[in-house]
Amino acid sequence: KNEVEQSPQNLTAQEGEFITINCSYSVGISALHWLQQHPGGGIVSLFMLSSGKKKHGRLIATINIQEKHSSLHITASHPRDSAVYICAVNEKLTFGTGTRLTIIP
């Protein structure tokens, strides 16, 4: 069983919809990362969080340490949000396999 599980694997939504991507993990962690991989392959770090919630623009990340679960939310989704979203945990960065998000205009 993978230490990091993401759901859903694929998500297609209409522009403007509220998006939620989930990450569950089975190991103890110090913090969790959310990354965005663009269609061209480039990877950008979105958030690093160890508790509570962080917000950057239309992106919100939450984490519940007791439940070993994190969510990434996108409000007012836009086609430019189409990408693979990856969570990573553990000291040596164990990555989930990603959620491929497609926003249709």
Next chain:
Amino acid sequence: NAGVTQTPKFRVLKTGQSMTLLCAQDMNHEYMYWYRQDPGMGLRLIHYSVGEGTTAKGEVPDGYNVSRLKKQNFLLGLESAAPSQTSVYFCASSSRGLWETQYFGPGTRLLVL
């Protein structure tokens, strides 16, 4: 600032050939990392470095060697390439620790025939 750069962008090797991938960062970061990304597998850490002259193994180090002779450069070597090493390789760096924000290079696509 260029951030994190990787050389080459794409390479084709024959089984048994050797090559070195170069990662360079101009942010004066202490930590540097090499990952591979394979379909359905997610990113996996190969080796990392916590400072000039130091290296450590990650999750999948076999078949790779690394060196960090200068703070700004992190080299990944394949001594005898195998088809199983066909992958996309990403380098990253962070300022102080494994849990700091990582900055990724654009990736190197390697095909081993």
